[in-house]
Amino acid sequence: xxxxxxxxxxxxxxxxxxxxxxxxxxxxxxxxxxxxxxxxxxxxxxxxxxxxxxxxxxxxxxxxxxxxxxxxxxxxxxxxxxxxxxxxxxxxxxxxxxxxxxxxxxxxxxxxxxxxxxxxxxxxxxxxxxxxxxxxxxxxxxxxxxxxxxxxxxxxxxxxxxxxxxxxxxxxxxxxxxxxxxxxxxxxxxxxxxxxxxxxxxxxxxxxxxxxxxxx
Numbered sequence: 001x002x003x004x005x006x007x008x009x010x011x012x013x014x015x016x017x018x019x020x021x022x023x024x025x026x027x028x029x030x031x032x033x034x035x036x037x038x039x040x041x042x043x044x045x046x047x048x049x050x051x052x053x054x055x056x057x058x059x060x061x062x063x064x065x066x067x068x069x070x071x072x073x074x075x076x077x078x079x080x081x082x083x084x085x086x087x088x089x090x091x092x093x094x095x096x097x098x099x100x101x102x103x104x105x106x107x108x109x110x111x112x113x114x115x116x117x118x119x120x121x122x123x124x125x126x127x128x129x130x131x132x133x134x135x136x137x138x139x140x141x142x143x144x145x146x147x148x149x150x151x152x153x154x155x156x157x158x159x160x161x162x163x164x165x166x167x168x169x170x171x172x173x174x175x176x177x178x179x180x181x182x183x184x185x186x187x188x189x190x191x192x193x194x195x196x197x198x199x200x201x202x203x204x205x206x207x208x209x210x211x212x213x214x215x216x
Contacts (some may be wrong), residue, residue, distance in 0.1 A: 002088055003028035006050055006082045013047070015039050022085070029070070029083040030056070034101045039085050041107045042130045044082065054080065058114035060122040062148055065090050067099035067124060088124075095149075103129040121146040 001009070007021040007030050017036025024031045032040050044052040054136040067088045074081040088099035105111040112117035115126040116135040122145035126132060133139060143150050 001079050003082055013043050027083045029085045032084055032086050034086050037054050038102050041104045051077045055108035055110050060124050062116040098125055100125040102127050
């Protein structure tokens with residue numbers, strides 16, 4: 001089935017909270033209300049025509065007025081796929097926005113680690129998750145580093161973080177003046193890496209780029 005047929009089958013199932021099929025992006029996406037998420041994902045997995053037995057990605061996208069949760073599903077048996085999106089509105093003026101959606105770890109075991117990652121990095125809470133804790137950062141870490149308003153600390157546990165370290169490409173070459181080494185930058189300042197020279201290594205086709213052509 002294509003995405004439109006999958007969407008029509010889902011609508012016919014009568015699940016309250018299933019919305020439109022957004023075909024404006026590369027991956028057509030079914031919009032679902034948070035309260036309908038678990039039932040929708042269960043139906044997509046168990047329906048014989050859809051048979052979406054694989055959830056291979058859960059990701060969060062922070063918008064100015066909301067947080068989008070995006071679920072990528074595939075059927076190995078039927079050779080089709082679909083994307084499901086759930087949006088959580090940000091209350092106006094809420095500077096400590098903690099979006100929450102139901103966990104689907106009980107439907108797809110692969111969601112366990114994916115949901116923990118989105119909690120760790122973007123601060124999305126998954127209600128009913130069996131082990132709702134960080135997965136990449138230590139438990140004592142404060143905040144969620146991929147949120148747009150996050151300010152990186154200058155150190156953690158007495159260890160300087162990378163944003164305050166001097167990257168290799170800013171260090172003085174051996175034998176040159178030490179004053180060329182950059183000073184530690186303030187917390188939150190981005191690293192800026194100079195552009196690299198065009199590569200002349202063979203690409204996947206096994207043919208080196210034509211050096212006579214403009215490499216820009």
